[in-house]
Amino acid sequence: MDGFLWFIRISALITIVVGITGSIQNLMAGEGLSAVQWRDLVISSTTTGLMYGLIALGYSMVYGVLGFINFAHGEVFMAGSMVGFIAATLLFENGFWDANPFASVLFVLVISMITSTTVAVLVERIAYKRLRNSPRLIPLITSIGVSFFLQYAFAGLFGVASQSYPPAPGALSEDVIIFGVPVQGTRVLVFVVAMVSMVGLWYFVTRTKSGRAMRAVAEDKEIAGLMGIDVDRTIVVTFAVGGAMAGVAGLLWALLFRVVDFQTGFLPGLKAFTAAVLGGIGNLPGAMLGGVLLGLFEGVGPLLVLDGLGIPAVSQLKDAVAFAALFLVLIFRPSGLLGERVGSEDRA
Amino acid sequence: MSNFAFNRRVGLIAGIAMSFTAGIGMIENFNKRVLIDPFLLMGYVVLLGIPIMVGVLAARGEPNPLEEPVRDSRAGAIAGLIAGLFAGLLTSAFVLVVDSFEMTEFFPNMRPAMVDITTFGFGVPIGLLVLTLASGMAGALGGFIFGRSESVRRGIAQASVWVLGFALFEGVVNDVLEIDPLLDVIYALNGGLQPWSAMAIGALAWWVSGRFRGRSRALVEKVQSADRWSGIRWGAYAFAGIALLFPLFVLGGIVNELLINVMFFVLLGLGLNIVVGYAGLLDLGYVAFFAVGAYGTAVLTSPLSGVINPELTWWVALPIVLALAAIAGLLVGTPVLRMRGDYLAIVTLGFGEIVRILLLSDWLTPIFGGAQGVRQIPGIPFFGTEISGIDPQFFIYFTMFFVALAGYISYRAERSRVGRSWAAMREDEDVAEATGISTIQAKLLAFVTGAIVASFAGSLFAAKVGVIFTNSFDVLVSIIILVVVIVGGMGSIPGVALGAFVLIGILGGPKSQGLLAEFAQYKLLIYGALLVFMMLKRPEGLLPSVRRSRELHLDELEQDAWLEKGGEFGADESAEAKT
Numbered sequence: 001m002d003g004f005l006w007f008i009r010i011s012a013l014i015t016i017v018v019g020i021t022g023s024i025q026n027l028m029a030g031e032g033l034s035a036v037q038w039r040d041l042v043i044s045s046t047t048t049g050l051m052y053g054l055i056a057l058g059y060s061m062v063y064g065v066l067g068f069i070n071f072a073h074g075e076v077f078m079a080g081s082m083v084g085f086i087a088a089t090l091l092f093e094n095g096f097w098d099a100n101p102f103a104s105v106l107f108v109l110v111i112s113m114i115t116s117t118t119v120a121v122l123v124e125r126i127a128y129k130r131l132r133n134s135p136r137l138i139p140l141i142t143s144i145g146v147s148f149f150l151q152y153a154f155a156g157l158f159g160v161a162s163q164s165y166p167p168a169p170g171a172l173s174e175d176v177i178i179f180g181v182p183v184q185g186t187r188v189l190v191f192v193v194a195m196v197s198m199v200g201l202w203y204f205v206t207r208t209k210s211g212r213a214m215r216a217v218a219e220d221k222e223i224a225g226l227m228g229i230d231v232d233r234t235i236v237v238t239f240a241v242g243g244a245m246a247g248v249a250g251l252l253w254a255l256l257f258r259v260v261d262f263q264t265g266f267l268p269g270l271k272a273f274t275a276a277v278l279g280g281i282g283n284l285p286g287a288m289l290g291g292v293l294l295g296l297f298e299g300v301g302p303l304l305v306l307d308g309l310g311i312p313a314v315s316q317l318k319d320a321v322a323f324a325a326l327f328l329v330l331i332f333r334p335s336g337l338l339g340e341r342v343g344s345e346d347r348a
Numbered sequence: 349m350s351n352f353a354f355n356r357r358v359g360l361i362a363g364i365a366m367s368f369t370a371g372i373g374m375i376e377n378f379n380k381r382v383l384i385d386p387f388l389l390m391g392y393v394v395l396l397g398i399p400i401m402v403g404v405l406a407a408r409g410e411p412n413p414l415e416e417p418v419r420d421s422r423a424g425a426i427a428g429l430i431a432g433l434f435a436g437l438l439t440s441a442f443v444l445v446v447d448s449f450e451m452t453e454f455f456p457n458m459r460p461a462m463v464d465i466t467t468f469g470f471g472v473p474i475g476l477l478v479l480t481l482a483s484g485m486a487g488a489l490g491g492f493i494f495g496r497s498e499s500v501r502r503g504i505a506q507a508s509v510w511v512l513g514f515a516l517f518e519g520v521v522n523d524v525l526e527i528d529p530l531l532d533v534i535y536a537l538n539g540g541l542q543p544w545s546a547m548a549i550g551a552l553a554w555w556v557s558g559r560f561r562g563r564s565r566a567l568v569e570k571v572q573s574a575d576r577w578s579g580i581r582w583g584a585y586a587f588a589g590i591a592l593l594f595p596l597f598v599l600g601g602i603v604n605e606l607l608i609n610v611m612f613f614v615l616l617g618l619g620l621n622i623v624v625g626y627a628g629l630l631d632l633g634y635v636a637f638f639a640v641g642a643y644g645t646a647v648l649t650s651p652l653s654g655v656i657n658p659e660l661t662w663w664v665a666l667p668i669v670l671a672l673a674a675i676a677g678l679l680v681g682t683p684v685l686r687m688r689g690d691y692l693a694i695v696t697l698g699f700g701e702i703v704r705i706l707l708l709s710d711w712l713t714p715i716f717g718g719a720q721g722v723r724q725i726p727g728i729p730f731f732g733t734e735i736s737g738i739d740p741q742f743f744i745y746f747t748m749f750f751v752a753l754a755g756y757i758s759y760r761a762e763r764s765r766v767g768r769s770w771a772a773m774r775e776d777e778d779v780a781e782a783t784g785i786s787t788i789q790a791k792l793l794a795f796v797t798g799a800i801v802a803s804f805a806g807s808l809f810a811a812k813v814g815v816i817f818t819n820s821f822d823v824l825v826s827i828i829i830l831v832v833v834i835v836g837g838m839g840s841i842p843g844v845a846l847g848a849f850v851l852i853g854i855l856g857g858p859k860s861q862g863l864l865a866e867f868a869q870y871k872l873l874i875y876g877a878l879l880v881f882m883m884l885k886r887p888e889g890l891l892p893s894v895r896r897s898r899e900l901h902l903d904e905l906e907q908d909a910w911l912e913k914g915g916e917f918g919a920d921e922s923a924e925a926k927t
Contacts, residue, residue, distance in 0.1 A: 004682050069690045086454050127880055135900065137628055138883050140690050141834060144632070145879025148827060152873035156372025159456040266823075270701070273694050313710035320705040323698030330695065331683045 009331050015309070022308025033303065039181065041299055047187040047256065049295020050194040054249035055272035056279070056287035057201065058120070058242030064218040064282035065238045068136065071143035072123055074269015075150035076243050079119040080250030081260045082154055084112030085163050088254070092166035101169030105189070105255070112254075113247035119150070120243025121236055129232075147269075155262040162261040165254045172255070190252045197248050198288055201241070205284060210237050218282070267319060271298070274326040280339020289337060298322040351427060355406045359431035359487070362402035363438025366483070369394055370439070370466050371446075372873070373457030378866050379465055382540030383515035390866065391465065393512070396486040399435045403428025403490020421495025425488045432487015436480035439466070443479065447472050499558060506557035507550035514549050515541045517863055523603060604740040606853060608812065609860050611747040612805055613852045617832040617844040618754045619801025624830065625839035625896065626762060627794030628774035629685070630693040632826050633700030637673050637799040639821040641806025643707065644669035646722035646816050647715060653722050654714045662728040662811050666804075673803030677796040685791045700823055707818045721817035728811045737812045747808060754801055755841050761797075762839070770794060775899055824858045824872065831875045834882050837889025839896040846891050851875070 033041065055077050062070045091097040091104045123146050131139045167173060172185040205211040213234045216224040225231045253268065254260050271294060279290025301321045302314035311317070329336065369375055379391030407424030408417045443466050446458045467475020468482070493504055514521060518535060525531055534545045541549070571584040616638065623631045647653040648665035660668075684695045707716050716722065727736025728746070735746050761767050769790045772780040781787050810816055828851075836847025855871040856862030867874065882889065888897035898905065 004678070008679065008683060069694065071693075089454070127884065130884055133903065134887070135628075136690065137624075137630060138887055138900075140630055140693060141830070142880050142883040144693075144827065144830070145876045145881075145883065148872060148876030149880060150876070152870070152876060153368070153372070156374070156457065156870070156873060157455055270694065270697060274698070277691070277694075311711045316709045317705060317711070320702045320709075323702050326695060326698050327683065330687055330691065334687050334691075 005331070012328060012331060016305055019305035019308040022310065023304050024308070026308060038300075041303070042296065043181070043183055043187060045295045045299025046292055047190045047295070048299065049275075049292035050190055050288075051249045051252055051256075051291070052268065052272045052275045052294055053288035053291025054194055054197060054245050054252070055268060056276040056291050057245045057284060059273050059276040060279075060281055060284060060287040061214070061238050061242045063276070065214060065235060066128070066132075066139075068139045069143065069273065070128075070239075070242075071140065071269075072146040072150055073120075073242065073246060074265035074267075074272070075147050075154075076116045076120045076123070076265070077246040077250045077253070077268060077272075078154065078260070078262065078265030079150065080112035080116035080243075080247035081254040081264060082158055082163070082250075082262070083115040084108045084247075084251050084254060085165055085260055087111040088165055089163075097166055098169050101171050104169065105172070105251075109193075109248065109251050112251045113244045116247030116250060117240045117243040120239040120246070123150075124236060124239040129235075151262050151266070158262065160262065162259045165258045165260065167258070168255055186252075186255050190256060193248060193252060194288075197245060201245065201284065204241065210234065214238055271319075271322050274322060274329075277326060277336055278329050280336025283336070283338045286336055286338035293337075294322060294325055297325050301325075351409065352430065354410055355427050355430040356434050358402050358405050359399075359434025360438055362398050362431065362435035362487075363442075366395055366398050366435055366439040367442035369398070370442070370462055371455065371458055372870070373462065374870055376457065376462050376465050377869065381866055382536070382538065383512070384543055384546045385536030385538070385540040387543075388515075388540070390516075395466065396482060399428075399432040399483045399486035400490035402431045402435060403487035403492075404494045405490075406431035406487065407491035407494035419495050419497075421492045424491035424493075424495035426491070428491020428494070429484050429488035432490075433480060433484035435487065436483025439483065440476040440480050443467060444472065444476060499561065502561065503554035503557050506553045510553035511541065511546050511550045515546070520603065520863060603863075604744065606860070606862065607744050608737075608740055608747065609857050610848050610852045611744060611751055612809060613829065613832055613848040613857060614751050614845050615747070615754055615805040615808075616802055616829045617836065617848050618751070618758055618841065619798045619805065620829050620833050621839065621841070621844050622758060622761065622801070623794050623798035624833055625837075625844075625893070626758075626767060626770040626774075627791055628770075629791060629795060630690070630830075631696045631795065631798060632693050632823075632830070633680070633696030633698070633703075634798070634802055634829055635821050635823065635825040636696075636700040636703040637676065637802035638806040638809070638825065639703050639707065639818075640673045640676050640799075641669050641803030642810040642816050642821070643716055643722065643806075644672050644803065645807040645810040646725045649810075650722050650725045652724045654717060656715055662726070662807070666807055669803055669807050670800050673799045674796050677799030678792070681792050681795040685795065686788055697823065697826070700821075700826055704818055704821055704823075707821070719818070721815055722810075723815045725810050725814050725816065727814075728808075735811070737814060743812055750804070750808070751845075755845075758841055766790065766793060771895060820859065822858060828852075828858050828875060831879055833889075835878055835889060837892045837896070838887075840889060840891050840893035843889050843891035843893065847889070850890075851878075 055073065058073045058076065059070065062068070062073070087108045088097065088104070091107065097104045127142050127146050128139055131142060168186050172189055174185050175182040176185055176188050177183075178188070203211075205214060213224070213229045214237065216227065216229055217231055217234045217238075221231055224234075249268075253264070272291065275290035275294040276287045277290070278294055279286030279288070281287075298318050298321050302317050306314040306317060306321070375391035375395050377391070378394055379389040381390040382388070383390050383393060403424075406427040409427070443463055447460075447463045451458045463472065463475075466479060468478050469475070470478050493501060496504075514534070518539065518541075521534070522531060534541060536542050571581060616634070620631065620634050623629050623634070645662065645665050647656050648658055648660045648668060649662055651657070651659050680696065680699050684692050706712055708718055710718065712718070713720075727734040727738070729735075730746070733742075735742055737743065762770075769780065769785040772783065772785060773787050773790055777787055809820075813820075832847040832851055833844055834847075835851060836845070837843025852860075852862060854862045854864055855867045855874060856864075861868045862871075887900045
């Protein structure tokens, strides 16, 4: 078995090295993208990655506390952006959207955060709460069911057609010059909001009582309960905070890509999980780092590696590259970049 | 007692459910179908079926495992009435909101037509009252029935199941009976049962339920306790076999197609059952192996496939394809199976997506045809004839043979050394490892076996349809196979077959319609809800495997043992030793 694993590892490495050399040769020959295009690609991949990171936080927190993958987290994100869509459209039709861009973005942000939080907490109360002590497969399958139920409930309520968000308000759609590099306003917003949320989350987890309770529950549920921590409440708080982060990502996603539908949550959710594993699941800075790395990997990877292998139309393979990243992580460093050792109980 | 609060709570939950079904357009769509001419429409059955069920719940009171619920039809009817009224009030409030605001911009189904239907055509102020009262009456009815004696309840349940069955499966009954005068008596001209034929069917079902009460169970017990080789047992098997084959002779073409679909899902379900049910590994990319089988066969056999074009016959292509699937299974399984179980779910899901993306990509289009798919896949040569989708009857027999084979192999595998190590691993991996089981090998074996079964199904699928596209290999397929296994019963072979028949046959598969075409639009919603419901209420499935269900209810069994011992503290250790 080990020999086979090494075989896979080495072939993966060889493929990557050959790909990169090929791409570098292409670059030397003056083919492919120009330097400015590469720079823009890196910027846009990073912002996409930041959103993966925000979603990944929810996966990571729930995983840390309950030890299972909340498959429905992608749908929590989708719920935020779908309901945010109503608010944004109403504001847009009133003319408020363009008149007070920041106030309206803030308003929609609050709406989508509230929605996502509500959905996350409701799902926990209705579905997961009763499964605390069941075999580990059970909550996982439940969360898959919840995920599909939510997707098609939203499809039923909102219709299956894609909804387009109103265009980003004036000030945001213009380019901002940062260090001499023009960056699209929405991307700056994504960066700023992601950073603020991250700092807020860090403060919450390390400095507040609920955050400490959360870490204690993640460490050991039973003992935390014995120490007087309300475990149930802490779990709800975990879902709520994870949901809020997904709501933030939901709005940012919608502002950036402007199209949302009931399946919006599926792929980003999957990729965010990949990001969480990449950074080391259960580790919050790791989730953010994993998100950014995954964004870069799927943005730059196809051009850097696959192009060099002589594969045509590499941008089609973006999603495949993102999932291949998950494979690579599991082959080379299953505990993730910032994750701790994989203990015996984690291996189950 | 806090009965009122409980009734109010279940009533409000029912109200949410009613508003939701109305809000997603379910009531409106279902109402296009007449069940009993002219008054009973399918949408209303759903809308008012919810308060009826809630009436039963309200009459039963808060679930208490230590006490039998009190059956009193008057108190039950009152409890049901309260719950039903609350449900109706909430729904009316929802309908009022929909009526007062223009929301179709965001919620396309919340439109005047919906208001019209939910108010039974009476319009807003009066119709809301009608809705509330109807819901209250439905709740009272549910509570009332709950309070009646067992024979009455059984009679009503049987009667409504049969009437609904005859009404819902009108098309099938039409196909089977084919005696026009009789059909004209049963069904109205524009669809739906005639009122008095509905009454006749109901009365007959009631009478039969009273007449044969308990006898069917006695028969089942007799068969089960019979000797392995005794006549009665073989008689039962023969009867079951004939009952299974019977539809093939009488049913028309549409149902044949449906049966083939069901067979595919039985086969896929049996394969996934080895992975999920026996080894306890969650494989969400199962469709990828199905795709490997289908595309492998297509490329190897079709004269129109791209660069690789050997034009083999199906029988030669099959072993190559199975080997490919096994290799794919090894490649995916080896790195992941040593990780925690839940990683496998996501990695396999990712793998499924990778396969789909690759099949669609420009890069591999020369081989797999991209969005064009692979065309002209020949059928299966078989003693001079060719088995393909053109002759569905023959194809069903052919598939059925392999389904039976897969069932037999699963049955033997579960009872073999490997099967026992899977069971041990499922229950406690560390202990299993300590007793000398190589868990990674056991997992890998299950995973690869599942992959081979799926690719086999894919190979059959390619030969049947003759042309394959990537959209037959969506993630949804994996999820639906999973639902089939879960609903039927993890680890239970008859359960998987039942799950496939019920879900794929009635509600429909990923791309195909089931017998109830009305559900096509909502089946995925229902599948999701079913998955959650089964996990919460009956994780062992409809036809559980004895062993699996014991594992899933370990806590309760321990509790029972503890209670039996008199419920003393300190007695639980000895009880544990006993189980």
